[in-house]
Amino acid sequence: MxxxxxxxxxxxxxxxxxxxxxxxxxxxxxxxxxxxxxxxxxxxxxxxxxxxxxxxxxxxxxxxxxxxxxxxxxxxxxxxxxxxxxxxxxxxxxxxxxxxxxxxxxxxxxxxxxxxxxxxxxxxxxxxxxxxxxxxxxxxxxxxxxxxxxxxxxxxxxxxxxxxxxxxxxxxxxxxxxxxxxxxxxxxxxxxxxxxxxxxxxxxxxxxxxxxxxxxxxxxxxxxxxxxxxxxxxxxxxxxTPADADAELARRQVAAFEAAAQGGNVRAEVDGLVVEVPSYLQALRLLERYEQLQARQALRR
The missing domain is CATH 3.20.20.60 (Phosphoenolpyruvate-binding domains)
Structure with a gap:
């Protein structure tokens, strides 16, 4: 959980x-x-x-x-x-x-x-x-x-x-x-x-x-x-804190999976990793955490 x-x-x-x-x-x-x-x-x-x-x-x-x-x-x-x-x-x-x-x-x-x-x-x-x-x-x-x-x-x-x-x-x-x-x-x-x-x-x-x-x-x-x-x-x-490179990879994984899903496929491949539903959801969570932390750091500056 x-x-x-x-x-x-x-x-x-x-x-x-x-x-x-x-x-x-x-x-x-x-x-x-x-x-x-x-x-x-x-x-x-x-x-x-x-x-x-x-x-x-x-x-x-x-x-x-x-x-x-x-x-x-x-x-x-x-x-x-x-x-x-x-x-x-x-x-x-x-x-x-x-x-x-x-x-x-x-x-x-x-x-x-x-x-x-x-x-x-x-x-x-x-x-x-x-x-x-x-x-x-x-x-x-x-x-x-x-x-x-x-x-x-x-x-x-x-x-x-x-x-x-x-x-x-x-x-x-x-x-x-x-x-x-x-x-x-x-x-x-x-x-x-x-x-x-x-x-x-x-x-x-x-x-x-x-x-x-x-x-x-x-x-x-x-x-x-x-x-x-x-x-x-x-x-x-x-x-x-997720690094910029981590966030960029997550964005590519999300985009690839969503494009595959529109074509009726249940997986996509990004940099040799097979992106399925669990890894897609994990990429979404990482992006959300990245964006929230970036916004909070901006407020502290």
Whole structure:
């Protein structure tokens, strides 16, 4: 099941995580091109600074939204201090609430219920706040479909890096081979559930590794990426935006197939590829994404 074009996160390529108590970094995030800016209240914010981060949330989220970015916040699980996080940040009207370490659908049902209460308290349109579960363990991956179905607010899910590696008991490498199967399995689960799959962040600093990581992600079908290094936002956006050459090829495939169909044929050939109904529809989707992203970039300039 492809991600619906009606999904409000369908065109969001990069989900950029910023330390929740670092006001300078939170404001500087607007200088980059991250599609979704995430105030991170979990691992990137020491427990002692979480009250400070919560106090910043309202102003930061409003500024991000006013600048045309999707404003998001990642809260801690309810088993720790997630209730305090959520109560504080909802006054800032985040468009997306992420929760870390999700393994059970019941976590999402509770989060949905509490968001509904807080939307009413703050005069926010009912149901407008989206939820993005962060899947960080093997158990979360194998339960991904049922987690995705726990709330109509869930339009995307993200798979983790470091916590997933730790849960698997694997070694961490720049090549990331230890995560190939979890990332592939997660993508499959999200496709089956009809939600946007957000790939795990590349957590090393080097540009070459970030490029290789994105090549793998794009080759298996990811259209969105978690990012923790500001220098990697542009890399991810480049791989997740159809290139002009891709759009031109798609146009030729569409034209060839439609011409063949008018002649009573069910396939056409373009550059050695047989274009049938599935590849024709994929070419149409690529063109639509290309045009929508081009239009959005024009508005940001």
């Amino acid at each position: 492809a991600v619906s074009k009606d999904n409000p996160l369908a065109l969001c390529r990069t989900f950029f995580f910023i330390p929740g108590a670092d006001e300078r970094a939170l404001l500087a995030a607007l200088d980059g091109d991250g599609d979704v800016l995430v105030q991170e209240l979990e691992d990137f914010t020491p427990p002692a600074r979480r009250p400070e981060a919560r106090a910043l949330a309202v102003d930061i989220l409003q500024r991000w939204r006013a600048c045309g970015r999707v404003s998001a916040v990642r809260i801690n699980p309810f088993e720790t201090c997630g209730h305090e996080d959520l109560a504080a940040v909802m006054a800032g009207r985040p468009q997306v609430v992420m929760m870390s370490k999700v393994e059970r659908r019941e976590q999402m049902i509770e989060l949905d219920q509490l968001i509904t209460e807080l939307e009413g308290r703050h005069g926010i349109a009912a149901g407008s706040t989206l939820i993005v579960p962060n899947i960080e363990t093997a158990l979360g991956v194998v339960r991904a479909i049922e987690i995705a179905a726990a709330s109509p607010r869930i339009k995307a899910m993200l798979v983790a890096t470091e916590d997933m590696v730790a849960d698997l008991g694997a070694g961490r490498s720049r090549a990331g081979t230890e995560l190939y199967y979890p990332r592939s399995r997660f993508l499959l689960e999200c496709a089956a559930a009809g939600v946007l799959a957000i790939d795990s962040p590349y957590t090393f600093a080097d540009a070459q590794g970030a490029e290789a990581d994105m090549q793998f992600a794009r080759s298996i079908g990811y259209q969105a990426k978690g990012v923790v290094n500001p220098a990697h936002v542009a890399v991810a956006n480049r791989y997740l």
